[in-house]
Amino acid sequence: MIFRRAVALALSLFASATLCPAQAPSKEASQRAQLGVEALQQWYVPKMGLYRTTGWWNSANAITAITDYMRLTGSKKYTGVLANTYKQAQITIPKEQRTDAKKELTGFPGFLNNYYDDEGWWALAWIDAYDLTHDARYLTMARSIFDDMAASWDDTCSGGIWWSKDKKYKNAIANELFFSVAAHLASRVYSADGQKYADWAAKEWKWFYMSGMINGDHLVNDGLTIDAGTGKCSNNKKTIWTYNQGVLIGALAEWSRTGGGADILTHARQIADAAVAHFSDKAGVIHEPCEPNCGADGIQFKGIFVRNLRDLNNIAAEPVTGKAIAANAEAIWTKNRTSQNTFGTVWSGPITTPDAGTQSSALDALNAAITLEK
Incomplete structure (x- = not known):
């Protein structure tokens, strides 16, 4: 009963935090995001439900970007895209029959493949689709994906899930996504399973916090090194990427809605403030360490x-955060936009060759600006 009351409160907070009266949508920001979405869809392949020029997990983020746009603006224009991707992206195409230039455009049944982080992106995409449409099949899919991720938890490094089914690396992004999916499901599943997801979220966060991946500067490194002799795990001190900070911030924000503890938002705020300071230039524009040549993966991270x-x-507004969102959305629009409303990798410019990955990443920032006060 206590848990159900917590869920009801969480959903109430969720509804108000998504778009509260004090943060009415900016018309200009909405129009910019609309043009960004329209340009993104030029890369969409209906037959596959995926996006040309980018990868499998990137397509999940593109679906999230257009879903967020609809949810934030009240548009329902692309709900058919969600339904189509749900159906078509589960079809595996033999390599010799694939038509994209790199012959990589294919789907996976149940949105399950060899990488648990890929699965996490799709689970979050379908949770977002559920929030928009209230179509139960999307939430059911997210729950199915989560079960596959949870099955990889073991005692190596005293817990945590693996990056891939090869079980060679425990890293930040897979575990952050696992945490985020668990936290999101905990506030959306009304059955007894809702407590199961809450338990998983609490377990994952406790493990992650103790894992050492959050360094002394309140920033998250890429993953863990496993000592071959002792089996002891420690921070591998590898690259600090924007998305490793972002996914953890989002997971903590979501977990704070379902009684994650009074210190949850404090941790989220520490990481957010440290990340904004670490990645921003003097104008407040965020840069990835790999710029301008970030490959197929790094182009997605900043969004x-x-x-x-x-x-x-939306939960705990702070001037630093709002200023960062506004500065990056403005830079994208004024310094990183082509005449076709497409966007490259470096948000401060100059414009690099746009693709579906760079476009959906920039669209995340344009979407974020929609809810800022005018």
Whole structure:
């Protein structure tokens, strides 16, 4: 009973935090995001339900970006895209039959593949789709994906899930996504399973906090090194990426809604403030360490960071966060936009060749600006 009351309160907070009266949508920001979505859809392949020029997990983030746009503006224009992707992206196409240039465009049944982080992105995409449409099949899919992720938890490093089914690396992003999916499901599943997800979220956060991946500067490194002799695990001190900060911030923000503890938002705020300071230039524009050549993965990271920064700001607004969102959305529009309303990797410019990954990443920031006060 206590848990159900907590869920009811969480959903109430969720509804108000998503778009509260004090943060009415900016018409200009909405129009910019609309043009960004329209440009993004030029890369959409209906037959596959995926996006040309980018990868499998990136397509999940593109779906999240257009879903967020609809949820924030009240549009329902692309709900058919969600339904189509749900159906078509579960179809695996033999490599010799794939038509994209790199012959990589294919789907996976149940949105399950060899990488648990890929699965986490799709689970969050379908939770977002459920929030928009209230179509139960999307939530059911997210729960199915979560079960596959949870099955990889073991005692190596005293807990945590693996990055892939090869079980060679325990890292930040897979565990952050596992935490985030658990926290989101805990506030959306009304059955007894809701407590199961809450228990998983609490267990994952406790493990992650003790794992050492959050360094002394309140920033998250990429993962853990496992000592071959002792089996002891420690922070591998590898690259500090924007999305590792973002996904954890978003997970903590969501977990704070379901009674995660009084210190949850404090941790989220510490990481957010440290990340904004670490990645921003003098104009407040965020840069990835790999710029301008970030490959197929790194181009997606900044948008994920700003998307989750928005989620935190919706719960615990702070001038630093709002200023960061506004500065990056403005830079994208004024310094990183082509005449076709497409966006490159470096948000402060100059414009690099846009693709579906760079477009959906920038769209995350444009979406985030929608809920800022005029």
